[in-house]
Amino acid sequence: MVFFFPHIHTLLMTSRIDSNEALMRRARQVIPGGVNSPVRAFRAVGGTPRFVQRAQGPYFWDAGGARYIDYIGSWGPMILGHGHPAVLQAVQKAAADGFSFGAPTEREIELAEAIIALLPSIEMLRLVSSGTEAGMTAIRLARGATGRNKIIKFEGCYHGHADALLVKAGSGLATFGNPTSAGVPAEVARHTIVLEYNNTAQLEEAFSLHGADIAGLIMEPIAGNMNFVRATPEFTQRCRQLCTRHGAVLIYDEVMTGFRVALGGAQSLYARLVPGFEPDITVMGKVIGGGMPLAAFGGKRALMEQLAPLGPVYQAGTLSGNPVATACGLATLREIQRPGFFETLAANTCQLMDGFAAAAQAAGVPFSADCEGGMFGFFLLPALPQNYQQVMQSDAARFNRLFHGLLDRGVYIAPALYEAGFVSAAHTQADLQASIHAFAQAIATAR
Numbered sequence: 001m002v003f004f005f006p007h008i009h010t011l012l013m014t015s016r017i018d019s020n021e022a023l024m025r026r027a028r029q030v031i032p033g034g035v036n037s038p039v040r041a042f043r044a045v046g047g048t049p050r051f052v053q054r055a056q057g058p059y060f061w062d063a064g065g066a067r068y069i070d071y072i073g074s075w076g077p078m079i080l081g082h083g084h085p086a087v088l089q090a091v092q093k094a095a096a097d098g099f100s101f102g103a104p105t106e107r108e109i110e111l112a113e114a115i116i117a118l119l120p121s122i123e124m125l126r127l128v129s130s131g132t133e134a135g136m137t138a139i140r141l142a143r144g145a146t147g148r149n150k151i152i153k154f155e156g157c158y159h160g161h162a163d164a165l166l167v168k169a170g171s172g173l174a175t176f177g178n179p180t181s182a183g184v185p186a187e188v189a190r191h192t193i194v195l196e197y198n199n200t201a202q203l204e205e206a207f208s209l210h211g212a213d214i215a216g217l218i219m220e221p222i223a224g225n226m227n228f229v230r231a232t233p234e235f236t237q238r239c240r241q242l243c244t245r246h247g248a249v250l251i252y253d254e255v256m257t258g259f260r261v262a263l264g265g266a267q268s269l270y271a272r273l274v275p276g277f278e279p280d281i282t283v284m285g286k287v288i289g290g291g292m293p294l295a296a297f298g299g300k301r302a303l304m305e306q307l308a309p310l311g312p313v314y315q316a317g318t319l320s321g322n323p324v325a326t327a328c329g330l331a332t333l334r335e336i337q338r339p340g341f342f343e344t345l346a347a348n349t350c351q352l353m354d355g356f357a358a359a360a361q362a363a364g365v366p367f368s369a370d371c372e373g374g375m376f377g378f379f380l381l382p383a384l385p386q387n388y389q390q391v392m393q394s395d396a397a398r399f400n401r402l403f404h405g406l407l408d409r410g411v412y413i414a415p416a417l418y419e420a421g422f423v424s425a426a427h428t429q430a431d432l433q434a435s436i437h438a439f440a441q442a443i444a445t446a447r
């Protein structure tokens, strides 16, 4: 505990920043912005990104040797924490048997079967290498199957960086105040209708105007790319009803929420509230790869059989269903199905949010928080936001002070207020208590 020795703490902090700073200077010479994914650059919060040297359980260590309690977990995949022994063993064994074949393996079937057993809405699925690829192909499939072009998406939802979906997306794009991207033809963006999340009236209007041209609707059932915003049950139900009535494909993007908010994903939570409604296609990633590049999309058999080689919708991948990635995903899915896994994870996540809320209240800072399974979000707002506009009303300057206050105390949360957080099964009671303690100090100074 370096905090008991202020001089040592200061010294460690200085060398820690220097090592990370030196790496960042080097990185900037050869990698645009020094990073391979924009939000890692700390542009929203300022300061120097931490270069990770290694990670174990709920911690990682940066270039200066400083340890952090990790609430990002690779943005969701590390639900078991880093270096889980069973997963590590499965990966090592698979690697020894070959890295990639470009030919089918039994493990791909096993992973497809394991996912299908957990998500009743999926009858068939295909494995790919990233959530972007999965979302992009789900859209192509919806268009191919319906013979229509238009897609509905919601402001603040992120579905990867495919052209059609890079329209008012959240996360890194929101951070830059850049609602869309250069390089996306207006002709492509024109087919994407962007609506406000949780706005049922707008949704109904869009379908009444364009119903016959809408190929599909893609949504995050719990939005994790504008921090943490739930779709209301009423809104979710209208999405299903309107898609059914107009012959559009309902796509749930559960890349973040799948196997993270519950074993059966966010769709299992809504199915409990309104029985019988489920998506036509589900897009998955993150947890199903356990930290390896692996994602998937799946749904009704009739739709999935539209894919090549059976049908006219083309999709392929040199590394799709990679043998090391599938081994990692299978081992991860096996662990999260242990009895009580999600109960404990959810209780720990709630405990963290309750601790943060109590500390914020004591500091007199407006605060609201929500969580489900091992995913959480908190806002420096008096009430939970319902859409992107409301999320944007958060106090960014105060959040940035809070972020750095936590970082200096060894607690690593997302470097932008538009991002969700993640608790893993490796976080202990001591980690949670230490994090709440750090939060109490950080929020008091961030006030």
Ligand SMILES: *Cc1c(COP(=O)(O)O)cnc(C)c1O
Residues within 6 Å of the ligand: 129, 130, 131, 132, 133, 135, 158, 159, 160, 161, 220, 224, 225, 253, 254, 255, 256, 285, 286, 295
């Ligand atoms: C992370 C994410 C994606 C993109 O997945 P990548 O593997 O980064 O391409 C898509 N949709 C949602 C909801 C995500 O959270």
